[in-house]
Amino acid sequence: MNHxxxxxxxxxxxxxxxxxxxxxxxxxxxxxxLKLRSFYERLHAPTIGTSCGMSxxxxxxxxxxxxxxxRLVVHEILIGxxxxxxxxxxxxxxxxxxxxxxxxxxxxxxxxxxxxxxHAAAAQSDG
Amino acid sequence: MRMLLPHPLxxxxxxxxxxxLNQTVAPGPALLGLAVALIGGWMLKRIRSARLRVRxxxxxxxxxxxxxxxxxxxxxxxxxVIMGRRKKRHSGFIxxxxxxxxxxxxxxxxxxxxxxxxxxxxxxxxxxxxxLLHILDLVxxxxxxxxxxxxxxxxxxxxxx
Numbered sequence: 001m002n003h004x005x006x007x008x009x010x011x012x013x014x015x016x017x018x019x020x021x022x023x024x025x026x027x028x029x030x031x032x033x034l035k036l037r038s039f040y041e042r043l044h045a046p047t048i049g050t051s052c053g054m055s056x057x058x059x060x061x062x063x064x065x066x067x068x069x070x071r072l073v074v075h076e077i078l079i080g081x082x083x084x085x086x087x088x089x090x091x092x093x094x095x096x097x098x099x100x101x102x103x104x105x106x107x108x109x110x111x112x113x114x115x116x117x118x119h120a121a122a123a124q125s126d127g
Numbered sequence: 128m129r130m131l132l133p134h135p136l137x138x139x140x141x142x143x144x145x146x147x148l149n150q151t152v153a154p155g156p157a158l159l160g161l162a163v164a165l166i167g168g169w170m171l172k173r174i175r176s177a178r179l180r181v182r183x184x185x186x187x188x189x190x191x192x193x194x195x196x197x198x199x200x201x202x203x204x205x206x207x208v209i210m211g212r213r214k215k216r217h218s219g220f221i222x223x224x225x226x227x228x229x230x231x232x233x234x235x236x237x238x239x240x241x242x243x244x245x246x247x248x249x250x251x252x253x254x255x256x257x258x259l260l261h262i263l264d265l266v267x268x269x270x271x272x273x274x275x276x277x278x279x280x281x282x283x284x285x286x287x288x
Contacts, residue, residue, distance in 0.1 A: 025202065029244075032209035040247065041218050044205055044263045047244035052202040075147045088241035088248065095249045095261070114252035114259040116222035 011067045015060045022056030025049060038109075039098050043091060050087050054080060131165070133172035138164040183285050190282040197278070198243050205244040208264055219265045220249065223272050225256040227280050232287035239279055246271075 007015070025048050032045030058076040065073040102110040132138055145160030146152060208216060227233060233251070240248045240260065250259040262271060 025206070028206045028209055032205070035209055035211075038218070040220075040249070040261045041263055043247045043261065044244050045209065047242065047247075048202055048205055048209075051198050051242050051244060073150075075150060078144065078147050084242050085238060088237045091241050092237065092248055095247060099249055111220050111222070111259060114222065114250045114257040115255060116257070 007064070007067060011063060015064045018056045018060035018063070022053045022060065025053035025056065029053065040095070043095055047087070047091075050083055054083055132168055134168040137171055138168040141167045182288060186282050186285050190279070190286070193278060193282075194239050194243075201243045201245040205263060216263075217265050218261070218263050221260050221262060221265070221268050221271055223258040223260055223275050225251075225258050225276075225280060227284050227287075228256065229284075229287040232283045235283055235287070236279055240275070 029045045029048035032048070033042055036042045036045060058080050062073055062076045099110055103112060142160050142164040145163055146157065149156040149160070151157075225233075225236075227236065237248050240246045245263045247261040247263075248258070249261050251257070252259075258275075260271070260275070265271070
């Protein structure tokens with residue numbers, strides 16, 4: 001990308017900052033995958049990358065190409081929208097699979113049902 | 128009009144999506160986009176006949192703003208947790224009773240809660256409307272129930288009655 005040299009400094013700096021912040025957030029999410037202790041805690045980590053990390057990188061892309069091509073480039077919004085809308089599908093699938101497995105194994109760390117009454121009853125019979 | 132455009136909002140979104148993907152408003156791609164938009168509307172009509180209607184666009188806009196701020200705040204919070212700034216932390220499940228029953232409203236709530244790091248939608252019981260949520264940094268359960276019900280569920284019930 002040799003055109004990048006033509007970018008005015010006033011634009012290049014925010015683009016670089018946004019890219020770095022976005023990359024740092026995505027990295028934080030990945031570190032979270034390593035560091036967090038339980039499976040359900042690890043569910044939260046990648047969302048950093050798909051929310052703010054993704055937004056920063058897409059904003060940088062919009063800024064960069066809008067200035068270089070001297071016209072508004074906004075199809076990145078689509079990427080963001082589709083990413084946000086489809087993340088819950090995989091996350092819920094993975095989360096519910098883990099919940100199902102834990103319940104089958106009789107783990108007491110997960111609630112036996114989405115209803116709290118059953119939860120309270122089960123806790124009493126255990127104690 | 129009803130025959131031609133059973134789902135005007137969906138058709139409009141498809142049309143805009145098509146133009147954005149092609150990055151042009153030239154007549155050729157626009158015409159093709161129009162066809163895609165119309166056929167998309169007819170196909171959805173065959174799947175579900177109920178009209179998709181979004182009420183209270185202003186409430187929806189405000190909700191989007193609230194969610195954007197919440198996502199930003201919880202990003203910072205979860206990043207701090209991962210970087211080990213908060214040693215005393217306790218994560219856990221909470222049960223939230225939902226009055227929202229509209230499938231589109233529930234889908235929107237799922238997107239909001241999942242897109243926010245720190246909260247993860249784990250299970251939903253459609254019979255009584257119980258939602259099982261996993262919270263990364265759980266301090267006050269009552270507080271979370273109030274947050275979800277007032278900040279998100281209330282406006283969603285106004286948008287999707």
